[in-house]
Amino acid sequence: MLGTALAILGSALAVFGGGIGSSLGVGIAGQACAGLLSEQPEKFGNLLLLAALPGTQGIYGFLAGFLVISKLGLLGGTPATPEIFQGLQILFACLPVAISGLVSGIYQGKVSAAGVGMVAKRAEEAGRALILAVLVETYAILGLLATILLLNGIKI
Amino acid sequence: MAILPMLRLFLVGHKDEEENVVSLLQNLGAIEIEKINKDNDFDLDWLPSKISDISRELNRIKSNILFLKDFIETKGSVIDLFVPQKLPLSSKEKEDLIGNFNNNGGHDTIESWQSSLEEIRNSINTLLQDKEILMPFENLNIPIRIIRELKYVDVFFCQIRKGDLEKFAEEIRNYLADVSVVKETSQYAFFIITAHRDITTEIRGIFSKYNVTVFNLEKFSGTPKEELSVIERKIDNLIKRRENILREIKEKGEILLNALYVQYDSHQDDLVRYEHLGRIVHTKKMFFITGWIKEKDAKKIKEILEARFEDLYIETSAPGPDDEPPIALENNSFVSPFEVVTGIYGYPNSKEFDPTPLLAPFFAVFFALCLTDAFYGIILSILSLYLYKSLVIEKHRKKLLKLLFVCGLFTIIAGAITGGWFGNVSEAFTFLAFFEPIRKRLTLFDPLKDPIIFLGLSLALGFIQIIFGLFVKMLLNLKRKQYKEAIFDQLFWIIFLLSIILTGGTFMVEGLKSISKPAIYFTLIMAIALVATQGRHQKSIFLKITSGLGSLYSVISYLSDVLSYSRLLALGLATGVIATVVNELVKTFSGIPILGTIIGIIVFIGGHLFNMVINAFGAFVHSSRLQFVEFFGKFFEGGGREFNPLRKIRTYTIEKEVMK
Numbered sequence: 044m045l046g047t048a049l050a051i052l053g054s055a056l057a058v059f060g061g062g063i064g065s066s067l068g069v070g071i072a073g074q075a076c077a078g079l080l081s082e083q084p085e086k087f088g089n090l091l092l093l094a095a096l097p098g099t100q101g102i103y104g105f106l107a108g109f110l111v112i113s114k115l116g117l118l119g120g121t122p123a124t125p126e127i128f129q130g131l132q133i134l135f136a137c138l139p140v141a142i143s144g145l146v147s148g149i150y151q152g153k154v155s156a157a158g159v160g161m162v163a164k165r166a167e168e169a170g171r172a173l174i175l176a177v178l179v180e181t182y183a184i185l186g187l188l189a190t191i192l193l194l195n196g197i198k199i
Numbered sequence: 200m201a202i203l204p205m206l207r208l209f210l211v212g213h214k215d216e217e218e219n220v221v222s223l224l225q226n227l228g229a230i231e232i233e234k235i236n237k238d239n240d241f242d243l244d245w246l247p248s249k250i251s252d253i254s255r256e257l258n259r260i261k262s263n264i265l266f267l268k269d270f271i272e273t274k275g276s277v278i279d280l281f282v283p284q285k286l287p288l289s290s291k292e293k294e295d296l297i298g299n300f301n302n303n304g305g306h307d308t309i310e311s312w313q314s315s316l317e318e319i320r321n322s323i324n325t326l327l328q329d330k331e332i333l334m335p336f337e338n339l340n341i342p343i344r345i346i347r348e349l350k351y352v353d354v355f356f357c358q359i360r361k362g363d364l365e366k367f368a369e370e371i372r373n374y375l376a377d378v379s380v381v382k383e384t385s386q387y388a389f390f391i392i393t394a395h396r397d398i399t400t401e402i403r404g405i406f407s408k409y410n411v412t413v414f415n416l417e418k419f420s421g422t423p424k425e426e427l428s429v430i431e432r433k434i435d436n437l438i439k440r441r442e443n444i445l446r447e448i449k450e451k452g453e454i455l456l457n458a459l460y461v462q463y464d465s466h467q468d469d470l471v472r473y474e475h476l477g478r479i480v481h482t483k484k485m486f487f488i489t490g491w492i493k494e495k496d497a498k499k500i501k502e503i504l505e506a507r508f509e510d511l512y513i514e515t516s517a518p519g520p521d522d523e524p525p526i527a528l529e530n531n532s533f534v535s536p537f538e539v540v541t542g543i544y545g546y547p548n549s550k551e552f553d554p555t556p557l558l559a560p561f562f563a564v565f566f567a568l569c570l571t572d573a574f575y576g577i578i579l580s581i582l583s584l585y586l587y588k589s590l591v592i593e594k595h596r597k598k599l600l601k602l603l604f605v606c607g608l609f610t611i612i613a614g615a616i617t618g619g620w621f622g623n624v625s626e627a628f629t630f631l632a633f634f635e636p637i638r639k640r641l642t643l644f645d646p647l648k649d650p651i652i653f654l655g656l657s658l659a660l661g662f663i664q665i666i667f668g669l670f671v672k673m674l675l676n677l678k679r680k681q682y683k684e685a686i687f688d689q690l691f692w693i694i695f696l697l698s699i700i701l702t703g704g705t706f707m708v709e710g711l712k713s714i715s716k717p718a719i720y721f722t723l724i725m726a727i728a729l730v731a732t733q734g735r736h737q738k739s740i741f742l743k744i745t746s747g748l749g750s751l752y753s754v755i756s757y758l759s760d761v762l763s764y765s766r767l768l769a770l771g772l773a774t775g776v777i778a779t780v781v782n783e784l785v786k787t788f789s790g791i792p793i794l795g796t797i798i799g800i801i802v803f804i805g806g807h808l809f810n811m812v813i814n815a816f817g818a819f820v821h822s823s824r825l826q827f828v829e830f831f832g833k834f835f836e837g838g839g840r841e842f843n844p845l846r847k848i849r850t851y852t853i854e855k856e857v858m859k
Binding site: 085087088091092095096098099102103105106109111118170171173174177180181183184185187188191192195 | 281282543544761765766768769773783813820824
């Protein structure tokens with residue numbers, strides 16, 4: 044059963060790593076947006092996207108977490124009983140998305156907040172501000188990708 | 200490719216006609232007026248004050264709009280929050296609105312409403328305060344004016360904290376004053392003090408010691424009860440007055456508001472036009488305009504201007520070598536929506552071509568692979584089509600909707616190939632099982648079971664786009680007659696990268712193993728060719744070789760470019776997995792009778808809508824990034840300025856004629 048516990052730890056790490064990164068990121072961006080909205084409420088549409096952008100890390104973390112859950116068969120049917128080593132493998136496989144999501148979420152939030160400053164002065168630059176923030180997200184995606192590929196390779 | 204050729208335009212005319220000319224130019228909306236730096240200019244000295252007049256008027260209109268808007272219910276939906284809709288009006292309707300506006304007293308009416316409402320609000324507030332003061336003493340049966348006229352006695356109406364009451368009363372009785380408590384609340388006690396006038400000073404001293412609040416009732420004369428009923432009556436009257444005003448606003452407000460919208464837009468036009476007058480060069484009697492016009496418009500515009508103004512001198516000429524004409528794009532109806540994507544990066548400069556047709560197919564395919572759900576594609580297409588038909592905004596601002604429509608269609612195909620129909624909806628719910636065989640037959644591969652196939656597809660597409668980018672750059676160099684660059688910097692690289700892939704391929708495929716040796720040799724030869732040519736800018740032979748060797752390091756950057764396309768897999772998987780999660784969640788409610796179905800339906804709709812929106816957004820930005828960083832980096836310079844002709848600007852209204 045220790046194997047299962049380790050795998051669940053991995054799943055939990057993925058979810059809360061991405062979750063923390065996103066909450067902090069969206070928090071940073073959201074505060075900046077709220078400041079601007081008090082002055083220029085008509086820019087809500089543009090700003091919503093900028094504030095939502097750092098939210099994807101949380102989704103990626105959740106995604107990895109769910110993949111582990113379904114791999115363990117915890118949702119229904121007979122749960123798989125991985126060996127301790129297999130549990131460890133799953134735990135390690137979850138680390139890329141957990142850590143890259145945590146860090147990139149925060150930094151993406153900062154870039155988004157800077158983008159809000161850009162939109163404040165020139166609304167037509169919203170697209171470019173978005174793209175700059177997306178540059179940060181690449182690494183969360185690569186983390187997710189590594190996790191998916193690793194999980195896919197682990198046989199229980 | 201699809202950058203419209205521009206012509207430089209000169210206009211010389213008499214100052215008397217200037218305003219009419221510029222006004223016509225604004226109506227035509229086809230000419231961008233260039234700002235000329237002037238040393239000594241016979242400027243229009245009335246212009247600055249005119250501009251500030253218009254700005255002031257604009258501010259007045261704007262503040263009245265903001266006031267009226269709060270009272271008029273609009274049929275606005277959530278969409279208005281993102282895209283404020285405009286009011287479609289014909290020029291006849293506009294005239295009627297303005298006429299009506301003036302007949303109803305115009306700004307003065309609105310401003311009098313505003314000030315009356317303000318006044319009523321203030322009066323009611325004051326009355327409510329009075330009421331609060333009087334309420335505790337309501338049972339006093341003596342008219343206040345009698346109390347005020349007493350000769351030897353002062354009467355105080357007071358409030359104190361309950362805890363202090365006893366001590367205070369004791370102390371005050373020492374002075375032969377009378378305390379009668381009239382009302383107690385949980386925190387405070389209200390009381391009346393009657394004392395001889397000689398000891399007023401001492402009494403006041405005790406008041407301040409115990410923090411007693413003394414109410415000033417001097418403005419009242421009757422008994423508190425009478426006064427309270429007077430106040431009630433006044434408040435009622437004020438509320439009635441307010442209701443009358445609000446009814447009046449409801450009756451006339453909407454028409455007035457629409458008239459304000461029309462005025463705002465026409466004043467904005469004036470402002471822009473007068474600001475443009477400042478860009479024009481003037482002599483004592485003449486004015487001189489220089490600007491840009493699309494070549495295809497030139498002939499028609501020239502005819503219109505010449506027909507209207509006899510003494511106008513018009514000339515057009517091709518841009519000179521140092522000129523940087525503004526950029527206007529024109530593409531066929533499939534490609535033109537993708538101009539949105541190009542626009543985000545920035546327009547091409549005038550020496551380049553429009554990259555939109557090149558990125559269009561890639562963008563659509565990448566978007567589809569990121570979303571990979573057929574039902575999401577269907578919904579996206581229908582939704583954007585619906586919005587395209589129903590949104591009342593200028594046509595050029597609807598390009599994004601067109602883009603989403605096209606991308607939605609691509610997504611349907613991508614979804615069908617990967618078996619995504621609301622995730623695994625037909626597998627999850629038994630009552631949809633009839634769809635399962637169809638889904639299975641359409642599915643080419645399941646990304647969750649074979650992510651490697653999806654990864655391979657993503658990377659292959661990336662490789663194709665990067666090679667294509669190099670190829671485009673090569674053609675560009677050939678066109679500019681930079682043959683050396685075309686062959687050494689692009690052609691060699693293309694062959695080298697292709698040969699690396701093909702060599703790798705010969706090891707994978709059993710039947711081709713025999714030719715893998717020659718393939719390796721060929722790749723090595725290409726590498727040597729690159730080493731020999733990439734250092735050609737260096738002077739010494741030693742530097743030539745080292746910088747040639749160094750250039751091979753670029754292989755790494757091409758590799759990382761290709762790897763960047765793996766995001767297609769990650770985003771595509773994300774959509775599918777979250778959709779599956781939503782379905783699983785819905786299934787867990789199925790145990791509860793009746794209520795479970797309702798909750799299930801809500802969760803199903805909400806969950807899938809959320810997933811679609813968030814992933815469509817991700818698909819859009821990530822597909823854009825792949826164009827900008829990985830693709831444009833190979834050949835595109837950008838830095839062009841968008842063509843921005845003098846035209847009518849519409850914030851609130853839109854011409855009905857334009858809508859058609």
